[in-house]
């Protein structure tokens with residue numbers, strides 16, 4: 510989006526000039542789904558679809574937020590009158606949570622005056638591409654830069670997770686916030702969510718590209734069974750811990766899991782844990798396959814991830830299954846799977862560049878015929894994390 514356009518929009522809303530413009534990307538995830546809160550690995554990348562924010566300081570203590578995507582009013586609250594509390598709008602809480610937790614830190618008192626924000630997203634909300642983490646990290650970087658806060662990016666990612674967990678009530682892991690704020694152009698981030706060690710790996714896909722496909726079925730993770738999945742994995746882990754000295758499912762391989770699976774005397778928990786363990790192993794193998802230039806293998810592992818998310822984790826649904834399964838049948842496709850929390854949202858396919866247009870037409874038609882409305886296909890680049898532009 511054009512910076513001037515954003516500054517003009519800010520001026521229309523607030524009647525004065527904005528100071529700085531920021532961009533916070535959404536993310537895709539090549540592989541490693543529902544592994545983050547299980548102490549496993551993920552392999553996400555920041556994308557050029559995201560959320561823009563124009564900041565302008567105020568002399569008083571008021572914070573004003575306006576979203577250019579929603580036909581609504583300016584949302585206003587005061588820094589000092591304890592009105593920074595959760596409301597029933599889905600988007601403002603991400604700002605409020607970050608503001609609250611940053612103000613609670615040692616140098617949080619540096620946030621001593623109000624500000625206006627104009628927000629415009631190019632990322633559809635509920636699309637499974639991390640619009641919420643993009644907003645959290647946008648707020649984090651804006652406050653860090655404008656108020657000179659002494660806080661590093663990984664800490665901001667953790668505060669974003671805390672916002673989800675404690676302010677919003679979704680027990681999500683760290684992947685989305687980490688990907689949005691730590692993203693690097695043309696690279697994916699291989700992150701061990703157990704140790705928080707990470708490595709950038711250039712996305713070497715040769716003649717192939719990643720096509721992002723949205724089901725256009727909005728998913729609201731807090732309303733979904735996401736928290737149930739977290740709990741089921743936790744319960745399975747507790748049973749394994751009676752014999753194994755582990756802190757997370759990410760610490761064991763598929764063989765060890767198989768050997769000790771007799772401890773999990775509940776079919777649902779068994780399936781959930783099996784996914785978490787196998788998906789983590791698949792993520793390790795997939796990143797290795799990419800390094801070895803074995804793209805066929807990478808593709809097979811991506812397909813296997815979807816199958817496991819369908820049968821064992823049960824988070825796909827008809828829309829995501831239609832996108833993945835119809836992708837598998839197209840020429841020039843290495844692999845396809847749902848990404849993010851599931852229950853709607855988006856999928857990715859790794860498609861031969863010169864066959865991508867035919868691919869979108871064919872999958873788009875099957876989706877419309879099967880589901881009754883259109884899927885959306887997005888062209889996105891892999892970009893750097895949240896920053897001033």
Ligand code: GAF
Nearest residue numbers: 542543681682683684849850
């Ligand atoms: C959502 C969550 F926010 C992430 O933490 C992660 O668990 C993902 O679902 C599934 O891999 O995006």
